[in-house]
Amino acid sequence: MNACMLVKFSSAPKLQILFCKLTLILFFCFFPLSFISLSFGEHAPEIASYKIEVKLDTENKKLLGNEILIFRNISNKKIDTLFLHLYPNAFQSDTTIFMKESLYPDRIKKKEKYRGYVEIKKIKVNSGYDLTKEKIIDETIMKLPLQKPLTPGKTISLEVEFMVKLPQVLARMGYSGNTFVIGQWFPKMAVLEEDGGWNAHPYHANAEFFADFGTYDVSITVPLEYVVGASGYLQEERMNQDSTKTLVYRAEDVHDFAWVADPDYLIAERAVDEVELVFLYQSENKKKVERIMDAAEFALKYYGSVFGEYHYSRFVMADANVGFGGGAMEYPTFITISPSKLFTEKIKLDEMIIFHEIAHQWWYGMVASNEFEEAWLDEGFAVYSQRKALEERFGKTGNLVDLWGIEIGDQDLAKFGYLLDPQSDIPVKNSWEFQDYLSYRANVYYKASLFLETLENLLGQEKMKKLLREYFLRYKFKHPKTEDFIQLVAEIGGDDLDPFFFQFLFETGICDYQVASVKSTPLKKENEQQIYQSEVLLKRSGEAKIPVEVLIELEDGKRIEKIWDGKRRWYRIELETKSRIESVMVDPENKIVLDIDVNNNSLTTKSQDSVIFKLCSQYLFLMQTFIQWITSF
Numbered sequence: 035m036n037a038c039m040l041v042k043f044s045s046a047p048k049l050q051i052l053f054c055k056l057t058l059i060l061f062f063c064f065f066p067l068s069f070i071s072l073s074f075g076e077h078a079p080e081i082a083s084y085k086i087e088v089k090l091d092t093e094n095k096k097l098l099g100n101e102i103l104i105f106r107n108i109s110n111k112k113i114d115t116l117f118l119h120l121y122p123n124a125f126q127s128d129t130t131i132f133m134k135e136s137l138y139p140d141r142i143k144k145k146e147k148y149r150g151y152v153e154i155k156k157i158k159v160n161s162g163y164d165l166t167k168e169k170i171i172d173e174t175i176m177k178l179p180l181q182k183p184l185t186p187g188k189t190i191s192l193e194v195e196f197m198v199k200l201p202q203v204l205a206r207m208g209y210s211g212n213t214f215v216i217g218q219w220f221p222k223m224a225v226l227e228e229d230g231g232w233n234a235h236p237y238h239a240n241a242e243f244f245a246d247f248g249t250y251d252v253s254i255t256v257p258l259e260y261v262v263g264a265s266g267y268l269q270e271e272r273m274n275q276d277s278t279k280t281l282v283y284r285a286e287d288v289h290d291f292a293w294v295a296d297p298d299y300l301i302a303e304r305a306v307d308e309v310e311l312v313f314l315y316q317s318e319n320k321k322k323v324e325r326i327m328d329a330a331e332f333a334l335k336y337y338g339s340v341f342g343e344y345h346y347s348r349f350v351m352a353d354a355n356v357g358f359g360g361g362a363m364e365y366p367t368f369i370t371i372s373p374s375k376l377f378t379e380k381i382k383l384d385e386m387i388i389f390h391e392i393a394h395q396w397w398y399g400m401v402a403s404n405e406f407e408e409a410w411l412d413e414g415f416a417v418y419s420q421r422k423a424l425e426e427r428f429g430k431t432g433n434l435v436d437l438w439g440i441e442i443g444d445q446d447l448a449k450f451g452y453l454l455d456p457q458s459d460i461p462v463k464n465s466w467e468f469q470d471y472l473s474y475r476a477n478v479y480y481k482a483s484l485f486l487e488t489l490e491n492l493l494g495q496e497k498m499k500k501l502l503r504e505y506f507l508r509y510k511f512k513h514p515k516t517e518d519f520i521q522l523v524a525e526i527g528g529d530d531l532d533p534f535f536f537q538f539l540f541e542t543g544i545c546d547y548q549v550a551s552v553k554s555t556p557l558k559k560e561n562e563q564q565i566y567q568s569e570v571l572l573k574r575s576g577e578a579k580i581p582v583e584v585l586i587e588l589e590d591g592k593r594i595e596k597i598w599d600g601k602r603r604w605y606r607i608e609l610e611t612k613s614r615i616e617s618v619m620v621d622p623e624n625k626i627v628l629d630i631d632v633n634n635n636s637l638t639t640k641s642q643d644s645v646i647f648k649l650c651s652q653y654l655f656l657m658q659t660f661i662q663w664i665t666s667f
């Protein structure tokens with residue numbers, strides 16, 4: 035046996051080479067420890083692995099599938115029931131949990147073409163006992179009572195024969211014309227917690243997903259003319275007798291597998307260091323291909339250098355401009371995007387969405403937090419990351435729009451989104467328990483991203499980079515929770531940030547500091563020099579308390595800096611100055627990006643007309659952009 039075969043390879047070639055070299059050395063020196071030491075930490079734990087054969091019936095809009103699921107009991111309890119997700123059943127009627135919660139109008143929900151479901155035809159355990167009749171299906175959750183309990187550390191094999199009726203795409207799965215977008219499509223294990231409890235939530239409209247890592251071997255059979263894009267790596271492509279072809283994919287160290295098929299896809303490819311970057315696009319977006327590939331290349335390199343290496347050697351983007359809700363979505367090593375109809379390079383919506391979805395490769399794909407229960411850990415992190423990428427590539431301001439003198443940055447858009455509903459909910463809660471979709475987005479996406487940016491401003495850039503890198507390395511291929519992140523911040527930044535976390539993640543209070551009044555009155559003369567009694571009144575209008583910097587500028591150019599602990603409702607600064615106060619500003623460097631109203635952060639004697647005009651223009655533009663944006667990812 036070749037020593038290299040002793041370790042399970044990463045699919046990344048450079049890691050393979052590195053592993054080979056290291057394994058050869060260690061094999062001869064320390065066998066049998068070499069196997070253990072090299073595998074540890076590098077690969078995801080194999081908990082739920084799948085071997086699926088699926089055939090796409092393009093005529094009848096169906097998937098015919100056979101799945102072998104290998105599941106390992108990683109809990110410390112015996113398990114007598116298995117829980118699986120049957121996500122396609124979200125579309126089985128207009129009264130499912132998903133449909134009732136979703137924002138689609140009733141006339142859409144009731145249309146037959148949006149119906150979809152999964153039918154479980156047969157289930158066998160360990161190639162023997164037939165469990166088909168024992169299954170208990172409640173919409174998107176299937177319970178399987180086992181004949182014999184599964185003891186800790188043991189694996190069980192399920193053979194499942196299934197058929198998925200694909201809906202016209204409403205959300206993430208289905209068809210639109212000849213385009214098939216296949217996400218959340220196969221019977222999928224729920225997550226078994228360490229204490230033996232199941233984390234198995236139904237498919238909610240606001241929630242996304244949560245699953246354990248494993249290996250996926252997926253054979254996809256489609257009509258010959260179809261072009262397929264998928265998670266993982268293409269291992270084999272073979273022609274069949276019946277004018278179909280079968281593509282065999284393998285995806286390792288992932289917790290999901292999605293794919294698309296369309297006869298009209300064109301293919302763009304590019305090598306990005308060790309990663310093969312692929313874009314499946316429609317001819318109408320041909321002019322955007324280079325721009326989209328450039329954006330993806332930038333994001334892969336940037337996040338790789340800041341957070342830690344992208345673990346895989348392939349990344350695929352698929353153009354999924356499929357009407358309702360197909361749009362942009364993240365899957366391991368694979369995303370769908372809907373290029374915007376705006377072709378000007380002065381508006382960076384495409385870059386923003388690509389940066390967002392690629393950020394999910396880190397915050398969801400590799401660091402796999404629970405999207406059902408703590409969506410801020412992937413969405414908030416992805417929005418924060420997209421902003422850092424936009425700022426790195428296009429500058430701090432105007433990185434989203436720089437047109438007709440109007441400059442809008444990603445931070446502006448996040449503030450706008452946050453202000454749409456800043457106080458109905460806190461960011462850390464179950465996704466389906468938010469008041470509505472607006473509040474979900476306002477808190478989970480925007481407030482969370484502004485929270486992380488404020489944290490960066492409090493910690494400093496270097497510590498923030500260290501924090502995110504450590505968070506990635508420590509929780510790669512794991513399921514971290516909010517408390518794990520808070521613990522890590524305490525390790526790197528100190529415990530005194532606890533009140534900051536508590537106020538912004540677990541309370542609804544807003545943050546708003548303002549300069550309420552400024553006055554300077556002549557007091558006396560000293561050696562012919564006029565002395566003024568100057569007074570500044572600062573106020574805290576929001577509930578959130580955070581130390582705030584204050585900058586006072588005098589007419590003679592002198593600058594006075596103060597720090598207010600921000601705890602009381604108001605704070606008066608009294609000074610004797612040799613010149614009148616010209617302006618006062620709280621948080622002059624805009625560190626507290628969670629401050630909901632920066633217009634009251636300063637008082638100045640300078641004219642405000644041009645500023646007000648600019649703000650109005652930006653507001654109108656943000657309104658338009660937000661409507662477009664809110665329909666994506």
Ligand SMILES: [Zn+2]
Nearest residue numbers: 394413416667
């Ligand atoms: Zn997202």
